[in-house]
Amino acid sequence: MNQIPPLPDLEPADYKSDVTPVWCPGCGHYAVLSAITKALAELHLARENVALISGIGCSSRIPAYTSVYGFHSIHGRALPVAQGLKLARPDLTVLCAGGDGDGFSIGGNHFLHACRRNINLTYIVMDNSVYGMTKGQASPTTEADWTESKLTPEGPGVPPFQPLDIALAAGASHVVRAFSGKVQLLTKYIVEAIEHPGFSFIQVISPCVTYRPEMRALKDRVHDGFAETSANRLEARRRLLDDDGYSLGVLFKSVEPSYTPCHRSGDGVSDLERQFAL
Numbered sequence: 001m002n003q004i005p006p007l008p009d010l011e012p013a014d015y016k017s018d019v020t021p022v023w024c025p026g027c028g029h030y031a032v033l034s035a036i037t038k039a040l041a042e043l044h045l046a047r048e049n050v051a052l053i054s055g056i057g058c059s060s061r062i063p064a065y066t067s068v069y070g071f072h073s074i075h076g077r078a079l080p081v082a083q084g085l086k087l088a089r090p091d092l093t094v095l096c097a098g099g100d101g102d103g104f105s106i107g108g109n110h111f112l113h114a115c116r117r118n119i120n121l122t123y124i125v126m127d128n129s130v131y132g133m134t135k136g137q138a139s140p141t142t143e144a145d146w147t148e149s150k151l152t153p154e155g156p157g158v159p160p161f162q163p164l165d166i167a168l169a170a171g172a173s174h175v176v177r178a179f180s181g182k183v184q185l186l187t188k189y190i191v192e193a194i195e196h197p198g199f200s201f202i203q204v205i206s207p208c209v210t211y212r213p214e215m216r217a218l219k220d221r222v223h224d225g226f227a228e229t230s231a232n233r234l235e236a237r238r239r240l241l242d243d244d245g246y247s248l249g250v251l252f253k254s255v256e257p258s259y260t261p262c263h264r265s266g267d268g269v270s271d272l273e274r275q276f277a278l
């Protein structure tokens with residue numbers, strides 16, 4: 001009998017599509033794309049078993065640049081799509097990606113509840129503290145005194161959103177901060193996040209060199225402030241009191257129950273049709 005030969009191992013480049021990114025030269029998002037493809041290769045995941053879901057923004061273009069299944073959804077709605085997919089197809093590895101505007105502003109409510117449900121997927125937010133795609137408005141993670149946007153010439157005037165603290169408070173079970181300029185480390189974090197059986201949140205500081213050129217200097221500010229991982233949520237939150245915003249590492253990791261919807265007996269769509277029949 002003829003044996004089907006095993007599939008060859010894929011290289012990171014095999015997880016890239018032939019679409020050329022339209023990101024500005026030097027944008028941090030290139031490195032995130034590279035880390036995702038490296039992580040998928042390291043885990044030997046078949047492309048047809050992976051889905052990458054995004055919202056809208058420069059960062060959210062990322063599914064088009066990969067060869068895994070992808071869905072470029074609606075601004076702020078990537079997480080509902082990703083969670084729905086994971087519930088319907090638990091066999092898939094589901095990644096969700098986007099920007100800080102997408103995930104913390106219009107999508108902020110979905111972020112809270114995704115943390116709370118702890119569904120097994122990896123959420124990567126490319127945080128550049130600005131709305132890159134729409135030409136440089138302040139985002140939830142912009143500093144209160146950032147005066148470069150014509151819309152907020154005196155600065156947004158409100159303290160920035162704290163993604164890690166909010167993720168911890170809302171119930172995320174794996175909470176990480178990374179930097180796009182450290183691709184190897186980011187790759188390792190993505191591998192660990194995919195392996196984690198729950199909702200993994202990775203805040204990736206990913207400079208927008210066009211609207212926040214000063215972010216190029218962040219390579220000298222990031223440090224391994226979260227070198228040790230806590231399994232205690234309260235202790236992890238306490239550690240954030242001393243955080244300068246540039247600590248990198250896995251801050252918190254704990255295996256906790258995931259939301260699983262209770263399936264009523266019945267045969268799906270035709271069951272629903274019967275219930276709503278006139």
Ligand SMILES: Cc1ncc(C[n+]2csc(CCOP(=O)(O)OP(=O)(O)O)c2C)c(N)n1
Pocket residue numbers: 056057058059060074075098099100101102103106126128130131132133134139208
């Ligand atoms: C419902 C809706 N509201 C607003 C927009 C306009 N819009 C597109 S991208 C974006 C913000 C992008 O910023 P971010 O998510 O931080 O990603 P970046 O471009 O910085 O990577 C906004 C407000 C939209 N496309 N859809």
Ligand code: SF4
Pocket residue numbers: 022023024026027028029058059128132133207208209210211
């Ligand atoms: S505008 Fe900013 S976020 Fe968008 S591609 Fe250019 S550098 Fe990247």
